Amino acid sequence: MDLFDRQLIFVVGKGGVGKTTVACSLALAAGRAGKKVLLCEVDGLSRAAQLLGVDAAEPGRAGRMVDGVSVMGIEGSAALAEYLGMVVPVRRFLQAVTQSELYQYFVAAASGLKELMTIGKIWYEAQRTDERGGGRQWDVVIVDAPATGHGLQYLRMPSAARDAFGAGLVRREAEKVVALLSDPKRTAIHLVTTAEEMPVNETVTMARRVREELRMPLGALFVNRLHTEQFRPADIDALLAAARSSRQRDTKLLLSEVASRAAEESGWTRLNKRYLRELERDVPIPRVELPFVFSEEFGRQQLLELVDQIEAAE
Amino acid sequence: MSAGSRKSIADVVAGHDVVVCAGSGGVGKTTTAAAIGLLGATAGRRTIVLTIDPAKRLADSLGIAELGNRPTPVPVDVKGSLSAMMLDQKGAWDALVERYAESDEVRQRIFANAFYQNLSGTFAGSQEYMAIEQLSQLKESGDYDLIVVDTPPTHHALDFLDAPSRLGNFLDRRVMRWFVRPYMSAGWSGLRVVNRTAGALLRRLEDATGVSALADVSEFFNAMSALFEGWDERVKRVEELLRSRQSAFLLVATPEEQVLSEAEYFCSKVEEHSIALRGVVFNRVQSELGSDRQSMEEDAIVEALGRAVTSAATRRRLARNFLRYETQARGDQLRIESFRDQLSPAVAVATIPNFEEDLHDVRGLRRLQDFLGKPG
Ligand SMILES: Nc1ncnc2c1ncn2[C@@H]1O[C@H](COP(=O)(O)OP(=O)(O)OP(=O)(O)O)[C@@H](O)[C@H]1O
Ligand SMILES: Nc1ncnc2c1ncn2[C@@H]1O[C@H](COP(=O)(O)OP(=O)(O)OP(=O)(O)O)[C@@H](O)[C@H]1O
Ligand SMILES: [Mg+2]
Ligand SMILES: [Mg+2]
Numbered sequence: 001m002d003l004f005d006r007q008l009i010f011v012v013g014k015g016g017v018g019k020t021t022v023a024c025s026l027a028l029a030a031g032r033a034g035k036k037v038l039l040c041e042v043d044g045l046s047r048a049a050q051l052l053g054v055d056a057a058e059p060g061r062a063g064r065m066v067d068g069v070s071v072m073g074i075e076g077s078a079a080l081a082e083y084l085g086m087v088v089p090v091r092r093f094l095q096a097v098t099q100s101e102l103y104q105y106f107v108a109a110a111s112g113l114k115e116l117m118t119i120g121k122i123w124y125e126a127q128r129t130d131e132r133g134g135g136r137q138w139d140v141v142i143v144d145a146p147a148t149g150h151g152l153q154y155l156r157m158p159s160a161a162r163d164a165f166g167a168g169l170v171r172r173e174a175e176k177v178v179a180l181l182s183d184p185k186r187t188a189i190h191l192v193t194t195a196e197e198m199p200v201n202e203t204v205t206m207a208r209r210v211r212e213e214l215r216m217p218l219g220a221l222f223v224n225r226l227h228t229e230q231f232r233p234a235d236i237d238a239l240l241a242a243a244r245s246s247r248q249r250d251t252k253l254l255l256s257e258v259a260s261r262a263a264e265e266s267g268w269t270r271l272n273k274r275y276l277r278e279l280e281r282d283v284p285i286p287r288v289e290l291p292f293v294f295s296e297e298f299g300r301q302q303l304l305e306l307v308d309q310i311e312a313a314e
Numbered sequence: 315m316s317a318g319s320r321k322s323i324a325d326v327v328a329g330h331d332v333v334v335c336a337g338s339g340g341v342g343k344t345t346t347a348a349a350i351g352l353l354g355a356t357a358g359r360r361t362i363v364l365t366i367d368p369a370k371r372l373a374d375s376l377g378i379a380e381l382g383n384r385p386t387p388v389p390v391d392v393k394g395s396l397s398a399m400m401l402d403q404k405g406a407w408d409a410l411v412e413r414y415a416e417s418d419e420v421r422q423r424i425f426a427n428a429f430y431q432n433l434s435g436t437f438a439g440s441q442e443y444m445a446i447e448q449l450s451q452l453k454e455s456g457d458y459d460l461i462v463v464d465t466p467p468t469h470h471a472l473d474f475l476d477a478p479s480r481l482g483n484f485l486d487r488r489v490m491r492w493f494v495r496p497y498m499s500a501g502w503s504g505l506r507v508v509n510r511t512a513g514a515l516l517r518r519l520e521d522a523t524g525v526s527a528l529a530d531v532s533e534f535f536n537a538m539s540a541l542f543e544g545w546d547e548r549v550k551r552v553e554e555l556l557r558s559r560q561s562a563f564l565l566v567a568t569p570e571e572q573v574l575s576e577a578e579y580f581c582s583k584v585e586e587h588s589i590a591l592r593g594v595v596f597n598r599v600q601s602e603l604g605s606d607r608q609s610m611e612e613d614a615i616v617e618a619l620g621r622a623v624t625s626a627a628t629r630r631r632l633a634r635n636f637l638r639y640e641t642q643a644r645g646d647q648l649r650i651e652s653f654r655d656q657l658s659p660a661v662a663v664a665t666i667p668n669f670e671e672d673l674h675d676v677r678g679l680r681r682l683q684d685f686l687g688k689p690g
Contacts, residue, residue: 014340015339015340016338016339016573045572147339197672201370235625235632238622241622242621250607254610254618255618258633260603261639261640262632262635265635268670271670271672294638294639295645296645
C-alpha cells in the first residue's frame with residue numbers, strides 16, 4: 001500500500017475517532033521513510049504538536065522540523081489575512097480593512113471564504129518550491145482535517161468557488177486547487193473511523209460523497225481503536241465458577257475481575273468485527289487496521305506503536 | 315470530595331424544567347439526553363427530548379427516524395409520557411421565512427438567496443440558535459413538564475452558550491441597519507458612510523474575487539426586516555429562559571485529556587454567561603475494579619488463575635488483558651479525580667461506564683439511566 005506517497009494527504013473522519021492520532025502516525029512514518037513532511041492542523045487546537053512533543057508555531061508558520069516532520073497550524077482568518085496581504089500590499093489599508101466591522105460582515109456573509117483560504121494555504125504549501133534546492137519544499141503535506149461535516153466543507157470549497165464566483169482572481173486560483181485535489185497521482189483522502197455504529201455510518205456516507213460529489217481520490221481507510229482479543233465463553237465461565245467456589249477473598253475477587261475484563265474485551269472484539277464486516281462491504285478501499293492501545297495516558301510511546309503498524313501496512 | 319458525596323444527576327433533573335446537555339463532539343450528549351428524558355418520564359413527568367442528529371438506530375427506536383421534526387410519542391411504558399423531536403435546522407429557518415416573508419415573491423427570493431442558503435445551512439451559530447428557538451416554542455406550548463435539550467456537535471462546548479448572543483450581535487450591530495434601510499441598500503454606496511477606506515477596499519476585493527456577498531446580505535435583510543425587528547426581544551427571552559432557575563446545564567465529557575481540558579474551559583466560562591452548571595456526566599469511563607489487585611505482577615495473576623483455566627497460553631492472555639484494562643482504568647480515574655476536585659460541591663456528578671454494546675434502544679438507555687440515579 002502506498003499510504004504517504006502523495007504530495008497532499010487529507011485525513012478526515014467523524015469527531016473523536018482518531019484523525020489527529022492517525023495524521024501524526026502517518027507523518028512520523030513518512031518522516032522515517034526519509035520524507036520532508038508538513039503536518040497541517042486545521043482545527044486550531046495544537047493537539048498534533050502536543051502529541052509529537054513540539055512547540056506549536058504561530059498560525060500559518062511551519063514549526064521546527066523534528067524527525068522529518070514540521071507542524072503548522074492553519075486558521076481561516078489568519079490565512080485570509082495572509083492572502084489579503086498579497087492582494088492589498090499596502091499594510092496601512094490592510095489593517096483598516098481587517099479591523100473594521102464591515103470586514104467581519106464580509107467574512108461572515110461570504111461564508112466559506114475562510115475555508116477557501118484555508119484550502120488555498122494548504123495548496124500553496126503543497127506545491128511550494130524550496131527557494132534554495134529548487135525542488136518542492138515538502139515531499140508530502142498531511143492535513144489533519146476538522147470532523148466530518150466541517151472537513152468535507154473545506155474540500156468542497158474550491159470547486160464551489162470555481163462554479164459560483166464570476167470570472168476573477170478567486171476563480172482562477174480555485175481552478176488550480178481543484179486540479180490538485182482531484183488528481184489521484186498527487187492527492188489522497190484517507191478516511192479514519194472506529195468500528196462502531198455511528199462512525200461507520202458516517203464513514204459510509206463520507207466515502208460516497210468524496211467519490212461522487214467531491215470527485216476526489218480516496219486513499220485508505222484507517223480503522224482505529226480495534227479490540228482484537230477473544231476469549232472462549234467456556235474459559236470465562238470456568239473463571240466465574242472458580243471465583244464462586246474459592247474461599248479466599250482476594251482470589252475470589254481477582255478471578256471474577258479477570259473474567260469480567262475478558263468478557264468486556266470479547267464483547268468489544270465481537271462488536272468491532274461486526275462493523276469491520278460492514279466496512280468491508282460498504283467501503284471497498286484498502287484498509288489499515290490499528291489496535292486500541294491501552295495506556296494510562298496516550299502519548300508519544302503509544303503513537304509509536306501505531307507508527308509501527310502503519311509501516312507494516314505500507 | 316470523594317465519590318458518592320454529591321447529588322445525583324437524577325436529583326438535578328427532578329428539580330428543573332429544562333435540562334441542556336452540552337459537551338464536545340462525540341462524547342455522548344445525544345445518548346445522555348435521551349436517557350435523561352426516559353428518567354423524567356419514568357418519574358411521571360410529561361417529557362420531551364429535543365434531539366440533534368441521533369444515531370440512526372437510536373432515532374429508529376425513539377420512533378423519529380422519519381418526520382421527526384415534530385413531537386412524536388416514544389413507545390415506552392412509563393408513568394409519565396415521553397416524546398422526542400429532532401431538530402430540523404433547515405426546516406426551522408424555512409418556517410421562519412414562511413411566517414415572516416410578506417409575499418410569495420419575497421419568499422422565493424429569500425429561498426434562492428445565497429446568503430440565506432449559507433445562513434440556514436452552515437452559518438456559525440444558526441443550528442444552536444434554532445435549538446434554542448425551538449426550546450422556547452416548546453416551553454410556551456405548556457405541553458411539557460420537562461424539556462431535555464441535546465446540543466449540536468461542536469468542537470467547543472461553549473459555542474452553544476455563545477450562539478444566541480453571537481447571532482444576536484451579528485444581526486443587531488449598528489451597521490446592519492444600513493442594510494435594512496431601503497435607500498441604503500443599493501450596495502456599497504451605503505457602506506462608504508460607515509467606513510470610507512474599508513468600504514472602498516472591500517469593494518475592490520469583491521471585484522477581484524467575484525464574491526457578491528454584501529449584495530446578498532442586503533437583499534436578505536430587506537426581505538426579512540419584519541423578522542429581525544423582533545429579534546432582540548426573542549434573543550433576550552431565550553437567554554432569560556436559559557438563565558432562569560428552571561433551567562439546568564449539564565456537561566457531558568469523556569475521560570480523555572483533550573476532552574477534559576475543553577470541559578475545564580467550559581466550566582470556567584459558564585459563569586461569565588450567568589449560567590449555572592448543575593452537573594457533570596463522565597461518560598464512557600473505564601472503571602477500576604479493584605485497586606489492590608491492579609498492581610499485581612502478571613506472573614502472580616497467571617498463577618492465581620491456575621486451577622480455573624487449563625491452557626497456560628490462555629492464562630497468560632487473560633492476565634495481560636486484565637492488566638491492560640486496569641491500566642486504562644487507572645488513567646481514566648486519575649483524570650476524572652483531578653477534574654472533580656475543581657468542581658464546586660454543589661455540582662452533581664454521574665459516572666457512566668463504557669458499555670461494550672451499542673446504546674441505541676430503550677434497553678440500553680435504561681442501563682445508562684441507572685447510573686444517572688447514583689449519588690456522585
Ligand atoms: N489506537 C488508539 N488506541 C487508544 N486510544 C486512541 C487510539 N487512537 C486514538 N486514541 C485516543 O482517542 C482520543 C481521540 O483521538 P484523536 O484526538 O486523534 O481524535 P480526533 O479524530 O482527532 O478527534 P477530534 O475530532 O476531536 O479532532 C484521544 O484521546 C486519543 O489518545
Ligand atoms: N457509555 C457509553 N458506552 C458505550 N457507548 C456509548 C456510551 N455513550 C455513548 N455511546 C455511543 O457513542 C456514540 C456517540 O454518542 P452520541 O451520539 O450520544 O454522542 P454525541 O455527543 O451526541 O455526538 P455528536 O457530538 O456527534 O452529536 C453512539 O454510538 C453511542 O451509542
Ligand atoms: Mg483532532
Ligand atoms: Mg449528538
